[in-house]
Amino acid sequence: MNAKKFTTGLPLVLLLAALVFIVRELLGVTEILNYYWQLILDQSLIITTAAIGLSIIYGFAGQFSLGHAAFFGLGAYTAGLISKLLGHGNYAVFLLSLLAGAAVAGAVAFLIGLPILRLRSDYLGIATMGFGIIVKVLMDNSNKWIPATGGATGMTGVPQIAKFPVIFVVFLLAVLLFRNLRLSSFGRAWMAVREDEIAADAMGVDTTRTKTLAFVIGCALAGVAGALYAHRYPIVHPSSFDFLKSFDFLIIVVLGGLGSMSGTIATGISWVFLLEILRAVLGQNFLDFRGVIYALTLILVIILRPKGLLSGMEWQALIPREVPESGPSGSPSASPSAKGETPNVSA
């Protein structure tokens, strides 16, 4: 048997990415997109990269995590410290620090994940939330061991060298990584574990390995996003990584629809923008109402669309499909349709 052929949709994804990149650069050069909104765009990509991580952990492998911001923070502190103490603006050190941020977040996820991923649903959520609070407390007190972190006052002095191109490339790599993993045996194992762990186990899926792998990859993505964050915003503060921020990632993934990567990406980017647009629209006098409006919107949206804004639909270019051997072109009927992928996750 020959290796199976796939219509990958990859050219389409790359074409779109190139288009977005060019448009963004043009808008930047002509200053239609001013400094402030460039910052927001970068923020939306960073947040979405981390949210893709949680989407893998919860949306695809079904492991309820309420501590995602902790791994985002671990990446930010690791990379920030490396760049601040060793790099001093050196771009190679910056790129290494991105890897280090991902590696540290992934390694910690591995160590904490091995024991606690045995817990199920809500208990796992609570344990990961507890872990997130522990990490936040340690960040608050970190200046006792490493003075450069600044402890509860936050860390400043990280060179601000992460610009749009590198943030965009990391985001794109995260999307492509996810897209390829989903097709692999790992991706199928994740979804099997999500739907029914006992049945997956009975079918020979190594559930511990599957869950741990999803958790490590997802947290490493949060780590690399955190590393970018540290190089884009002038202060890295423990309160940016507390458990309420973990809720933000959860909200993005759930509103996007569990098991829908396009949903996570679309919701992540628009979530950041909507919050900022709300700030701009309300103006100084009514800024107090921002939280109230946000909370009401959240409740309304989840009541009206409990399965997520896109109801679990997927942009087809993100699902590589097998090409039937007879036909020259991919027939949609042979593909796993987006509807059939709608997951049945219970928290």
Added chain:
Amino acid sequence: MIEAINQILNGLQLGLVYALIALGYTMVYGIIRLINFAHGDVFMVGAFVAFLSTVDWHLPFWVAVPLSMLVCAVLGVTIERLAYRPLRYAARIAALISAIGVSLLIEYGGSLKFVFGPNYRVVPQPFSIVQWNFAGISVSNIQLIVLVTVVILLAGLQYLVTRTRIGKAMRAVSFDHDAARLMGINVDAIISYTFALGSALAAAGGVLYSTAYPQINPFMGIMPGLKAFTAAVLGGIGNIPGAMLGALIMGQVDVLSAAYISSQLRDAIAFTILILVLLVKPSGLLGKSGPEKV
């Protein structure tokens, strides 16, 4: 030694307040399997209603406490009716997101200038503090009041849940919604009733907490709520005696780790204990263990 006994008494006081909040979490979880993240904010509203009714409206303290319990009971039922009931048959994560939304709504709504305002308020003592000394062990009347109030409320709750028809219905609903409905139990009414009861207890907790630690603000409910919730999980969520046990342990952990280890690290210590307990007993100290149906 005497110092340690005094600290344990302080821990008992905090643990008793946590118990009042933890019961609401555990009852709601027991009956609809929802982590009600808004519960800590109901606790905050309870503290504020008592504060406003004594300071601004000059009501006596013994009127203010039942009033705040009543307001919060209505608030709890309203939250359930508007934000959770439409999602009863959706995936459980949807109701959880709704609960996070309600929590943010109460916090930010409470911070508005015409509601509670964003600032810290100092709660005046409703009565003068009396300290008694027994061979160095000091006991204040606030500690006694907390102890007596909590014991009365818990005894009442225990009676209600185990000895009355409505308690029996609550246990039936928590066991199986559909079977309970087939037996003629009005499931929606029982769920509303559970929210009313849990919220009233949280309000009492809020009043006692703000009497013992007299500073309140709209975000004060987050940490005690989280600790009480942790206590409920520690004892086995869905289990009422478990919530009390967990709360008493959590109170001691909080106070003793602040006194003898490090006050900055006390939250980390509390949650480390939680994770360790969950690893050994995945469903909490008194929780039923068994395979979970997914």
